[in-house]
Amino acid sequence: xxxxxxxxxxxxxxxxxxxxxxxxxxxxxxxxxxxxxxxxxxxxxxxxxxxxxxxxxxxxxxxxxxxxxxxxxxxxxxxxxxxxxxxxxxxxxxxxxxxxxxxxxxxxxxxxxxxxxxxxxxxxxxxxxxxxxxxxxxxxxxxxxxxxxxxxxxxxxxxxxxxxxxxxxxxxxxxxxxxxxxxxxxxxxxxxxxxxxxxxxxxxxxxxxxxxxxxxxxxxxxxxxxxxxxxxxxxxxxxxxxxxxxxxxxxxxxxxxxxxxxxxxxxxxxxxxxxxxxxxxxxxxxxxxxxxxxxxxxxxxxxx
Numbered sequence: 001x002x003x004x005x006x007x008x009x010x011x012x013x014x015x016x017x018x019x020x021x022x023x024x025x026x027x028x029x030x031x032x033x034x035x036x037x038x039x040x041x042x043x044x045x046x047x048x049x050x051x052x053x054x055x056x057x058x059x060x061x062x063x064x065x066x067x068x069x070x071x072x073x074x075x076x077x078x079x080x081x082x083x084x085x086x087x088x089x090x091x092x093x094x095x096x097x098x099x100x101x102x103x104x105x106x107x108x109x110x111x112x113x114x115x116x117x118x119x120x121x122x123x124x125x126x127x128x129x130x131x132x133x134x135x136x137x138x139x140x141x142x143x144x145x146x147x148x149x150x151x152x153x154x155x156x157x158x159x160x161x162x163x164x165x166x167x168x169x170x171x172x173x174x175x176x177x178x179x180x181x182x183x184x185x186x187x188x189x190x191x192x193x194x195x196x197x198x199x200x201x202x203x204x205x206x207x208x209x210x211x212x213x214x215x216x217x218x219x220x221x222x223x224x225x226x227x228x229x230x231x232x233x234x235x236x237x238x239x240x241x242x243x244x245x246x247x248x249x250x251x252x253x254x255x256x257x258x259x260x261x262x263x264x265x266x267x268x269x270x271x272x273x274x275x276x277x278x279x280x281x282x283x284x285x286x287x288x289x290x291x292x293x294x295x296x297x298x299x300x301x302x303x304x
Contacts, residue, residue: 004138004207004284008270011143012167014134018151019160028111028127029155030084032060037080039068040088041096041294043141043202048088049195051152057192058156065195068096074104087112090136090144091293092119101125113151115144138285139292140206142270145199146263166264173268175275178254182233185210186224187269188217193238193262200237200269207273207284217241228253235269237262 018025030036036055038048048065055063064080066072068087073079085108089097092114101110101124112125115135122128134147146167154160179185185204189197194216201214215224218241220234228234230252240257248255258265277284 002138002274002284003136004140004142005271005274007136007138007143008267008274009171011146011171011267012164014131014143014147015150015160015164015167017133018131018147019154022151022154025129025151026155028129029152030055030060030063030086030111034061034083035081036061036063036084036086037071037074037082038063038065038086038088039071039097039100041068041094043145043199044088044090044097046195046199046202047145047149048086049198050149050192051086051195053192053195054153054156054158058158060156068094068100071100074100074108082108084109084111086110087121087125088145088148089113089121090115090141092116092121093293093295095294095296097121098124113148139287140203140273140284142203142267146266149263160261163261163263166260167267170260170264170267171271173271175268175272179233179256179272180275180279182231182254183211184227184232185212186220186228186232186234187212187214188220188234188236188238188240189214189262190217190238190241196237196262196266200235200266203266203270204273204276206287207270208276208280208282209288210273210276217244220244221247225251237265237269 038052040048045067052063052065074082087097098120110125111127112121113129114121115131117130134144187197187200197214201212204210204212228251232253234248234253235256274284
């Protein structure tokens with residue numbers, strides 16, 4: 001069994017460990033009422049988007065999500081004003097995240113969530129949440145981002161107890177043949193699940209180099225539905241807008257719509273990506289052109 005497959009299967013156990021340690025982590029996470037910028041790269045950026053939407057929905061304060069490389073000025077006389085930057089970084093070595101933390105050091109409170117404390121991020125963030133039990137050997141992230149998001153959801157006051165059972169069901173369910181045979185998949189989300197839809201599309205691209213796309217569900221009718229047809233799949237991570245299921249049915253595309261928690265649905269997507277990779281003879285633990293962390297040549301944490 002690949003490392004990726006093992007890590008996908010281990011997610012409910014990691015989620016439980018994170019929830020058990022919530023009292024320890026809670027004082028390090030954004031406080032209610034703070035204005036927060038959440039930053040990350042790749043998968044972490046998409047988790048940031050989901051968390052930002054959830055935090056605002058829960059009434060905890062204004063929250064924006066940025067790709068670390070595209071973050072506006074967050075401090076100084078001309079910068080956007082935030083009370084805290086929350087950096088999401090599994091490796092703790094991603095160049096863009098480190099440069100951002102260096103740029104705002106001493107001007108904005110910072111918290112980082114990472115899997116490895118023995119990395120440069122520990123020297124740059126004011127507070128450090130370490131989910132080392134959810135670290136991964138695989139290049140492609142699976143259990144770390146979902147564990148991170150479950151922790152953040154619980155910190156917002158959500159009852160996530162049912163997610164563990166949904167995750168176990170998702171980890172055990174067979175991958176449907178209609179999904180394995182699909183020539184193209186479009187993932188849809190609404191509100192906080194749009195970030196998950198983007199992550200789902202990325203996960204299948206990373207693991208299987210397969211053609212995937214992602215859209216806000218309400219935007220799908222504004223053009224993207226034109227690629228739907230028999231042999232292709234539309235997969236919704238959450239509820240669909242009224243009437244969209246019927247429109248998708250008219251295209252002949254297969255609609256994948258379950259009742260599991262959207263994070264558990266993401267586990268199903270991860271398993272599909274791994275199964276597609278195996279079917280295609282790809283090394284899921286070492287996907288082409290990817291590394292565990294993007295560390296740019298010659299980059300330093302410092303910014304002028």
